[in-house]
Amino acid sequence: MRAITKWEAKTQSNPGHSHWYVERFRAMAADGADLAGEARMIDAMLPRGSRVLDAGCGPGRVGGELAARGHAVVGVDVDPVLVEAARQDHPAGDWHVGDLAELDLPAAGVVEPFDAIVCAGNVLTFLAAGTEVEVLRRLAAHLAEDGRLVVGFGAGRGYDFDAFFADVVTAGLHLEIALSTWDLRPFTGSQDFLVAVLARGRPATGSTD
DSSP: OOOOOHHHHHHHHSTTHHHHHHHHHHHHHHTTOOOOHHHHHHHHTSOTTOEEEEETOTTTHHHHHHHHTTOEEEEEESOHHHHHHHHHHOTTSEEEEOOGGGOOGGGGTOOSOEEEEEEOTTGGGGSOTTOHHHHHHHHHHTEEEEEEEEEEEESSSSOOHHHHHHHHHHTTEEEEEEESSTTOOBOOSOSSEEEEEEEESOOOOSOOO
């Protein structure tokens, strides 16, 4: 039996939380809030019509924007309330309920690898404790050979940045770029937010001479 995620524990203790979360972002969108910062960054990394996985998609805020920009988007989230909202609000995406620690999209008929995977909104801090490496491994397995995984989460949420960097290596990934914001500010280690661009395997080494 799988361990429940921290998000599921939260919604079990507060059954109305998921519905509140959906309506919060719907209200922000209706008020004209800029909710597309993460999507703009991912979009800039890709040619039009790329395949994108929104890992921990919630109500489809990021993936829905990427679908609107012409990408083929698949989203996965453990919360069926959030996934149903994504289906309602962003019908261009392909939305699935599932735990990222058990991610196996070919079993759901989604067989192609992804050009990019985005894991925004502090998703990694809501996983079941101890599943971080497994989640990173499964995300890596769904990447195209030259694809990139982009993860964003804040400090002080139970997942130390140094622990994350160690887990990245354990999962068979490597860090390409570390940023402190989705608008490309550099990460120096002292900031309270991390946006990490990851790729499969180890970084290339050797002289370019």
